Amino acid sequence: MADSGRVTFDGRPLRDAEILRIDGVTPTALVRSDANGRYELGDMPGDRVVLRVRTPFIGVWIAAGKAADWQITRAELVPIRIDFRMPEGLTFDWLDVKLTPRRDEVPPRVILATGVTPGLAEGMYAVRINEPHLELVVRPGLYDLRAHRIIADVPKGQDPKNLKTDTIVTDGPTAIPKFGGFEVELGPVRKIAVSLRLMTREEM
């Protein structure tokens, strides 16, 4: 019998949600929900199932055992806004923003897994923005936030004006710098101001 489930948002089917079966910390299956919100995981081994949603909101849900039915409601989500401030004298053109939920139940490598073969994304949700602000809807919780503007392999002597996050100011708990990004408690934090700075060659 197929191990299947369904994902809905406010009672409507949620399409293209990702469902991972994991065995310990190892992904054994990765599927997407269809137009009816349904998914089938097959018979690969696993002890937990992880639901990853990137649109129209961002969040991770985890269930023990087999495939689950998830009924997500708007009430359990919060809107957030992130504003980005450029270094003096520079004009905003684009920025890569990455947001990854941190969950106690699973390590980041589960949330970031790009498939059943080894490979981890830099962020579960990644977007390139062309305006210096971003509005999202997220499931409350701890998140890793990182923002860069990076042009790689630039010849010596040329300045690509690569940018990284310098400081973050929130309307709630302080964001904690970690591994080049910041951990921030979204929910209590709804507004974030990110100040960017130029990167040095050594930081590349």
Place this chain on the structure above:
Amino acid sequence: MSDIKATGAAEAHQEPEAAPDLVEISSSDIVSSLGGRAPTEGQLATAARGLGLTAAEVTALAAGRSNLRMTNAQYGELKTKLAKQYGQGLDGKTDAKGSLCGSSGTPAPPAAKQVPAVTTESNTRKIVVAGTKVHEGTVDGGTITLRTGAQEDVDAHPDNFTISYKGTDAPNEHLLQFIHREIIGIHDDGSAHPVNDSLSTSGTRGGSYKLTLGGTATANGTPVLENYNTDSANGSDPFYEAGGASNRTADSTTMIDMPSAMKPKVDAAFAAGAKSVVSRAHFDTYLVHTDAVTYHVQVSVEWSFPSSTTVDPRPTMKSEGGGAATQLPDLIRQKFHAQYPAFNFIK
């Protein structure tokens, strides 16, 4: 395949099928036919390659280790091509009006299915530490050399690598470099987790390339098409000299590269749970002579981050080999032609 063959070369060749109208031509015959004016080895190579000879055959011919078998008509065509080069002053030393490619950043389009000779010198980079020679080969009547650990005067960074060609036909020699990268996080349980993401680049062709997957702490991943990128900062000129640090003189072209570890992506690997991270950049650099690949040099650069607090570690740079080449590998050629279609005559 050409019906012209070099004979007597050290490299293995199939003997041409017997043909009654084939004549055997040595390089001295060519000199005689040009009234005693000896072509440079590079000029000879250009003309001979235009008639379909491989790089190995050209090298053997130029070195006097083999002769050419060709029809009288083909011999006439070869003489005409060489004579035309003399007439146009393509010895690279006097024609300042030639189309530029590589060092100028304003290359002329290769309308004639060949890369225009670069006759303008640009020799402003000062290499104060030459570095260690890790590979050297002979090609196109000259020498190609890979050095690691080179340093320029503009900074104190000791980890540049340089690739230079020195020879009589330097204006027709161009360096075409390709890169792929991988960044691998090693977790507590010893498992390897490559970062699966893209890099944006300054060139306008393609704009980005994906990091290579499949690698471990000690083994390289296997690149696929989407992992390769033509390593040029110029959207219309694929050669490294077009935007990269380089020097060009009448008898040499030298590129200087100082790759970085892509620390932000190394940080991301630590954020994903890695206890140590390895970042590798792989370079395949080809010498292109006028319209054909003639040599391949491979360089690998590896940075080790034993912990998340490691800052700006020095890389390990090494030669992964090199030698005569006649064409780009399939994947690299596909990517190159997609990114720079005007140069699809370079196979």
